[in-house]
Structures are given as structure tokens and as C-alpha cells.
Amino acid sequence: xxxxxxxxxxxxxxxxxxxxxxxxxxxxxxxxxxxxxxxxxxxxxxxxxxxxxxxxxxxxxxxxxxxxxxxxxxxxxxxxxxxxxxxxxxxxxxxxxxxxxxxxxxxxxxxxxxxxxxxxxxxxx
Numbered sequence: 001x002x003x004x005x006x007x008x009x010x011x012x013x014x015x016x017x018x019x020x021x022x023x024x025x026x027x028x029x030x031x032x033x034x035x036x037x038x039x040x041x042x043x044x045x046x047x048x049x050x051x052x053x054x055x056x057x058x059x060x061x062x063x064x065x066x067x068x069x070x071x072x073x074x075x076x077x078x079x080x081x082x083x084x085x086x087x088x089x090x091x092x093x094x095x096x097x098x099x100x101x102x103x104x105x106x107x108x109x110x111x112x113x114x115x116x117x118x119x120x121x122x123x124x125x
Contacts, residue, residue: 002111006030008104020080024071025092025109028111031057035100039095045090057066062086085114090118 004017006024012034014026032055033041033088041060044053052061054072061068067089070081079125084092095118099107106121 003108006104007106008100020074020076021069021082022109022111024069024080024082025111027057027071028060028069029096031055033093033096036097038095040098042090042094045086045093075107082111084111086118088114088116105108 002018002022004022005015006029007013007015008028009048012030014023014030017023017026019044043108044050044060045062051063052059054060057072059068059070059072061070063083065086066083067086068076068081068083069089074080095116099120104120104125105123108121109116110119
């Protein structure tokens with residue numbers, strides 16, 4: 001099962017992933033979306049004027065009902081890209097904003113059968 005692990009703190013960072021494509025998802029969230037920035041990406045997704053955009057670390061492209069997320073700095077863009085159904089990407093971004101407000105210690109995002117599943121690791125009190 002594809003996964004990416006993300007740590008939360010003053011900064012966000014990807015700690016591990018099973019593939020370059022899942023690193024791209026992690027970098028999208030940590031480097032480009034940041035804390036509670038998911039809604040801005042959702043607004044871009046539903047806006048039909050732009051088909052492709054990029055930020056600090058990743059690009060997003062709308063293609064045939066999917067959102068393709070890839071790493072801007074990889075040697076092999078195809079290997080580091082993941083195509084996700086548009087509603088699934090919107091759901092991930094909505095969940096991201098909620099999770100950021102909860103201030104977890106870490107999270108693991110799993111991707112299987114065109115669905116994301118998020119496991120939150122809370123800070124110990």
C-alpha cells in the first residue's frame with residue numbers, strides 16, 4: 001500500500017514515503033499547501049480557467065477528471081507523479097485543513113484503490 005509520513009511542528013516535513021509519487025503528495029501538503037491552505041488549492045481545482053499550476057516543490061495538473069501531482073525537481077517526472085480522481089484530491093485537502101487545526105504530532109497518509117486513508121499520531125500529553 002502506498003504511503004507517506006508527515007511530521008508536524010513549527011514546520012511541516014515529509015519523513016518517509018514508499019515511492020517518489022507519494023513523496024510528491026507529501027511535498028504538496030508540507031511545502032506548497034502548508035498549514036490550513038487546502039481550501040486555496042480546492043478553489044484552484046474547481047476553477048476551470050487554469051489546467052496546470054506549480055508552487056515551491058510540486059505541480060498540479062487537471063487531466064481527464066483527475067489531478068496529477070508531481071515533483072518539480074525530480075529527474076523522472078512520470079515516476080514522481082500521482083494521478084488522483086478530482087473528488088478524492090478535494091477530500092484530501094479538506095481533511096488536511098481539519099487535521100492541521102488538531103495539531104497532531106505526525107500523520108501517515110495511505111493511498112490504495114483510488115482512496116486516501118489518514119492515520120493521525122497525536123502528541124502525548
